[in-house]
Amino acid sequence: MPSCIEKIEAPEIIKESMIYSLNAGGKRLRPILLFATLHAFGKDEKLGIDVACALEMIHTYSLIHDDLPSMDDDDLRRGKPTNHKVYGEAVAILAGDGLLTHSFEIIAKSKELSDTLKANIIAFLAQAAGPSGMVGGQVADLLGEQKDLNVEELEYIHEHKTGKLLRFAVVAGAIIAGASKDQQECLDQFARHLGLAFQIKDDILDIEGDVKQIGKPVGSDVGKDKSTYPKLLTLEGAKNKCNDHLTSAKEWLEKANVESDLLLEIADYIVNRDH
Numbered sequence: 001m002p003s004c005i006e007k008i009e010a011p012e013i014i015k016e017s018m019i020y021s022l023n024a025g026g027k028r029l030r031p032i033l034l035f036a037t038l039h040a041f042g043k044d045e046k047l048g049i050d051v052a053c054a055l056e057m058i059h060t061y062s063l064i065h066d067d068l069p070s071m072d073d074d075d076l077r078r079g080k081p082t083n084h085k086v087y088g089e090a091v092a093i094l095a096g097d098g099l100l101t102h103s104f105e106i107i108a109k110s111k112e113l114s115d116t117l118k119a120n121i122i123a124f125l126a127q128a129a130g131p132s133g134m135v136g137g138q139v140a141d142l143l144g145e146q147k148d149l150n151v152e153e154l155e156y157i158h159e160h161k162t163g164k165l166l167r168f169a170v171v172a173g174a175i176i177a178g179a180s181k182d183q184q185e186c187l188d189q190f191a192r193h194l195g196l197a198f199q200i201k202d203d204i205l206d207i208e209g210d211v212k213q214i215g216k217p218v219g220s221d222v223g224k225d226k227s228t229y230p231k232l233l234t235l236e237g238a239k240n241k242c243n244d245h246l247t248s249a250k251e252w253l254e255k256a257n258v259e260s261d262l263l264l265e266i267a268d269y270i271v272n273r274d275h
């Protein structure tokens, strides 16, 4: 993927900054989900390569902007200095902007997809990433920092901030594969539950990671800082909810009637991962 960035006619510094974050060690979960969905329909993964790259670029832009001083103000991401710590705030903002806009160019120029499919996927991705999707979730998250949230409000944030792109990954794979409307709906529900399980697991890992790294007793963070599932439900309650979403995800996957081996493996990985 970064080789396609190198070819862009642009000042070296912006390309370097974009490639820095793209290569900073992300799990590539969204592209993997898209490829696994194509696999579930017996389709060549190559069909989804441009959309998968575009999706990872949008995810990467969101993390660069999320880390900025005006947002979460983080110094480290994936154990490495955040983009703005290396390149400065202005270049980091522009690297995010560059990744976002370039992602749509990649899909528009894809040689793998028909024009109709490209137009549909671009509209779907813009919706998933934009104000009714990830951007809206991020805004709700910022507003929610000023108050105690209930589970419904927390769910709204996560369904939008992280859920919409995860759902896009699976449903875009299904659309490219030529899935029926019914299969698309089942896989969308699969991804919705998987996204919630992913987020709850993330909250659980935040607590258990602290225990491993600095020896805080389990549960000592529950109740501090911003609203999380363990804070609202207890650590045990959050683990149960995570498993419930995994079970629901698997039920919807079964209903989709596809070759589900890889998608099942990913679902189990999401809930059992340790980082």
Ligand code: GRG
Pocket (backbone or CB within 6 Å): 025, 026, 027, 028, 029, 030, 061, 062, 063, 065, 066, 078, 134, 135, 138, 161, 162, 199, 202
């Ligand atoms: C700035 C518009 C805008 C949106 C930011 C996704 C997001 C929205 C913020 C991320 C905040 C965060 C750390 C949420 C926790 C769960 C999560 C989405 C983690 C990052 O996704 P992974 O684990 O990341 O797939 P990697 O590093 O593997 O690519």
